[in-house]
Amino acid sequence: MIRLHHTPGSRSMRILWLLEEMGLDCEVRSYSLTDGSLRAPEFLALSPAGRIPALEIDGQVIFESGAIVEYLTEVQGQLAPKPGEAERAAFLSWVHFAETQANILQALNIHHIFLRPESARSAPLMALDTKRLTVTMKALERHLAGRDWLLSDFSAADCMLGFNIDAMFRFVRPESFPAIVAYRDRVKARPAYQRALAKAGGDAIYTQDFYELPDA
Numbered sequence: 001m002i003r004l005h006h007t008p009g010s011r012s013m014r015i016l017w018l019l020e021e022m023g024l025d026c027e028v029r030s031y032s033l034t035d036g037s038l039r040a041p042e043f044l045a046l047s048p049a050g051r052i053p054a055l056e057i058d059g060q061v062i063f064e065s066g067a068i069v070e071y072l073t074e075v076q077g078q079l080a081p082k083p084g085e086a087e088r089a090a091f092l093s094w095v096h097f098a099e100t101q102a103n104i105l106q107a108l109n110i111h112h113i114f115l116r117p118e119s120a121r122s123a124p125l126m127a128l129d130t131k132r133l134t135v136t137m138k139a140l141e142r143h144l145a146g147r148d149w150l151l152s153d154f155s156a157a158d159c160m161l162g163f164n165i166d167a168m169f170r171f172v173r174p175e176s177f178p179a180i181v182a183y184r185d186r187v188k189a190r191p192a193y194q195r196a197l198a199k200a201g202g203d204a205i206y207t208q209d210f211y212e213l214p215d216a
Contacts, residue, residue: 002026003056005046007033008201011065011102011163012053016200018069018159020192022078030201066099069156079156087151094150098160101136104129105167112171112211123214130213134172137180144179148186162187170211 002019004026006012010033019026031037031052038050047054047063054063058075062068070092073080081087111126140161143150150157165184174181187193 001056003029005029005031005043005052005054005056006200007031007038007052007204009203009205010052013196013200014065014159014163015053015055015068015072017163017193017196018072018079018156020196020199021154021156021159021190022072022076024072024076028199028201033204066095066160069095069160073156079154079159081151081155090151091155091157094157095160097136098157098164101133101140101161101164101168104133104136105164105171108133108171108211109167109205113205113207121214127213130171133168137168137172137177141177141179144183148183154190158187162193167206170206170209173210 002024004012004015006028037043044050046061053065054061055068062071081091107129111121115121
């Protein structure tokens with residue numbers, strides 16, 4: 001039995017999607033970001049920082065989406081180059097690049113959505129994090145030009161990074177990033193992604209299509 005601890009709209013979508021790509025069934029146990037359940041002792045016993053996702057598998061618990069991706073690909077022997085193969089270093093680099101980018105997105109989510117009252121928000125910090133996100137998007141745009149996936153074929157690194165795209169375009173407009181837009185469309189067309197999205201329970205974070213920067 002595989003159990004995924006999940007919040008709609010969160011990084012756990014990466015793992016739900018990857019499990020679908022691998023053909024692995026799981027029980028999904030959902031949590032709210034706002035009701036305190038992620039700080040309950042029972043959940044902290046699974047994920048010490050109170051963060052989603054956590055995965056119960058093989059009689060153990062794994063937390064942090066990057067670690068779960070590496071574990072699943074190694075154990076299942078799917079969707080990742082093996083150690084010593086030519087694209088292994090690139091695979092690991094993009095898995096961790098995705099989390100670097102996700103941390104910037106998390107900061108923007110806090111600024112734009114969760115921080116209350118609005119007077120507590122810092123317009124200069126919001127602008128700085130938007131610039132940091134744009135830097136990562138420019139690097140991704142260059143890498144994706146002329147290719148379909150992060151590596152020579154679809155891999156679990158795409159599950160890590162593909163999850164970020166919807167959030168990217170909440171804060172940076174897509175017109176300057178045609179390669180990322182095309183990549184997003186390929187992601188959304190994957191049957192496993194569509195199945196995962198149907199199981200994910202919607203989006204518990206965003207209520208607007210785009211979040212403008214406030215006046216400094």
